[in-house]
Amino acid sequence: MLDVQDLRVSFSTEEGTVQVLKGLSYSLPKGKVLAVVGESGSGKTVHALSLLRLLPPTANIEGGRVLFEGQDLVALSEKQLCKLRGARISMIFQDPMSSLNPVLTVGEQLQETILAHRKISKLRAKALAVRLLKKVGISDAARRYGQYPFQFSGGMCQRVMIAMALALKPQVLIADEPTTALDVTIQAQILRLIKDLQQQTGMSAVFITHNLALVADVADEVLVLYGGLCMEKASVQAIFKNPLHPYTQGLLNSLVSINKKEDFLPAIAGHPPIPGKECPGCPFAPRCSRALKKCFQDRPPLFGKKGHQAACWLLEEKA
């Protein structure tokens, strides 16, 4: 459905150009959910924004392709891209409260999305919008339609964002940490909602998160991102049962489980790399307890069979 090939994104800063994504490749099958997991600064949000070219002006897509239905989104004109955005590929964001315009009613923002892509009367668009609000679980939708975002809770705002994203039955949904800003109880509800709607409509989804625990619930496939590079990609079962990359193993180790009794939470020592100041080899090498000399010098390619790959020199001999 979505084929990302060697996507490279850099930011121009006062200290020169900094590469944030260094050649990310994956393909998203139809009807599947891919979770992109990574900690802050790993480039996961930049990756999400670059898919629809929503990056800030200081960012630059240096290379790579994003293929969608035979078109390369990186090469498309802004005008052609506008037709795709929100209609065929839509997106929801991390902070639902600030993602909605504070001075326009929720209904108006939903209605204009529909009107931007479909030639129907305002009245029909409104009816459709109210139906969508009901569908995402907003009670008293007709009245809520005329209210402003500040009259909604965070969870409700995210429901509105979801309604907006799904209004035109897109083929792909990109969800950039959609539950991070919400209360834990609301998180589960929103996650359930996204998953249900995804299954109902059969769309594909890219689900970006820093929370591995969420991944097990929603994703079919997982891609672990670190320092702008793919560390490991596999099916969700394979990742949890048999993580290959030391970084993935570290992440899984630091998950809290109610079945295990632990006195302290194991964490990965050190800090994630500062963009532009990574080591030339594997970006994880400085924090890796099993790092070889080679790890600091050469960037590891992806090893393993198709379906479960990891970028780690430790896997070289096995391959």
Added chain:
Amino acid sequence: MFHYVLRRLLLLPVVILGVTFLLFLLTQRLSPEMRASLYIKDPRQMGALEEVIQKYGLRDSVFKQYGHWLANALKGDLGYSQSANMPVGQAIKAYLPATVQLAVATIILVVFFGVWFGCVSAVKKDKWQDILARLFSVGGFSLPIFVLGLLLLMLFYGRLGWFSPGGYSVYTDMIVHGGDFHSYTGFLLVDSLLNLNFRVFGDVLSHLVLPAVTLCIGSFALMVRVMRSSMLEELGKDYVRTARAKGLAPWQITYKHAGKNAVIPVITLASIQFIRLLGGTVIVETIFEYPGIGRFGVIAAQQLDIAGIMGFSLMVAVLFVLGNLFSDILYTAVDPRIRLD
């Protein structure tokens, strides 16, 4: 909302009392003899000085004199303006409409072009449109109003003869005071349209052009800057990214989404400037001999016309409070998060 408006209106007497009392206190710095002499036109009647002092109670305590003025003012009698040669109330009624016309014309120019240029400047940040707008606004900001006014007058009146100073031409004066012309509102622009006299309308409008342009330049510069920075801030916000992600057209994102948020500080600025224009277009009205309230105020001050000064300040204070109230109400129309209660 209703309660808010009521509370603000209750504040009105406090402001008025404060302003007028302070001013009244200042006039008391003049000795009773000096104040009495202002009533005497003929130097040969200087002997009547003491009589005048007694008659108007100029030696009474400040409070008693102020109370006297206030009591009369409440009855609608603001005294007789020596400089305008008519009662102060009548003078305000005669001169205010022209100033309101000028202020409205100016603020329309300022807001329209200021918002427009500010928007373009922000959207085309660091491109030639932005640089041009910024140059223009720095230039406008640093050009003193009296210099610009005189330059415009020299060029468009002196050289080209397109626009002339004053409020209207002799022709209009004749028509307006000629009997057939019905004064509905006191505003010549509106009245001329209601009388279907387009020649008068055109004449009054052409006399508005130079003072309005002069007044608008400085305010316009400020408006462009405020709109630009406000717009830049809004364009960087999350909801703009959402609007882009929805596939909206760029003009919709700029004007409907960012613009509506960015215009909020502009409302504050525009209302402050509008109030300022109503009360103090003194320099411009003087340069262009425009028969407005500012010129009335300045002449009253020059000629120590105490009743005129008091009346003028009273009017400015009232306008100030009402103008602020109006801008508060305007906020609620733009920003739903603001509720007045």
